[in-house]
Amino acid sequence: MSLELCKRLNIALQNILLKVQMPLKLLVIKPCDFPPEVLIEMQLRKVKSVIDVGCGKGVASSFLPEFEYTGIDKANYGHCVDGSHRHANFIWNMRIQDYIPHQVFDAAWVKCIFCLNEINKEEVEIIVAWLKRWVKYIFLLDTPRIDIDWQKILADARFDLEVHASIVGIPSVMQVWRNTSLV
Secondary structure (H helix, E strand, O other): OOHHHHHHHHHHHHHHHHHOOOOHHHOOOOOOOOOHHHHHHHHHOOOOEEEEEOOOOOHHHHHOOOOEEEEEOOOOOHHHOOOOOOOOEEEOOOOHHHOOOOOOEEEEEEOOOOOOOOOOHHHHHHHHHHHHHHEEEEEEEEOOOOOOOHHHHHHHOOEEEEEEEEOOOOOOEEEEEEEOOOO
């Protein structure tokens, strides 16, 4: 789905919900639940390549068709991957710290990796260290756990917070972190 179509669909649905006075927080759009705000921020930063950290089934790949997409997950979802992105590259059964890419990625899509109950502070630090070496921007969408000071971990790794915004219709925040060593 193109960015323009997604934006138009989002605006149309918001207008409909306002007319029927339905709370926007109840809005659930499937399969177009990828916030257009993220795509706009990616375009502003001239992002061409994206790594989806903790990609799961690769659903985000269908929302990022104009980008060179790589999904990585330590689990194996290969049998049920979303195949709508023809140019996607998926890496299964691999921890992020074991992956050595052939390039620096323009962006990392990190939807909920910092929210998982299974992840601890040391694992967050390992992921951030890998991102520091291989990624220019981190696009974080979700409400991370408060028991791990992930913002301090990112700041200590010399990532600067550029955007912190609420997304209309989604009960989470979007943050864009810039890697000061690469950008």
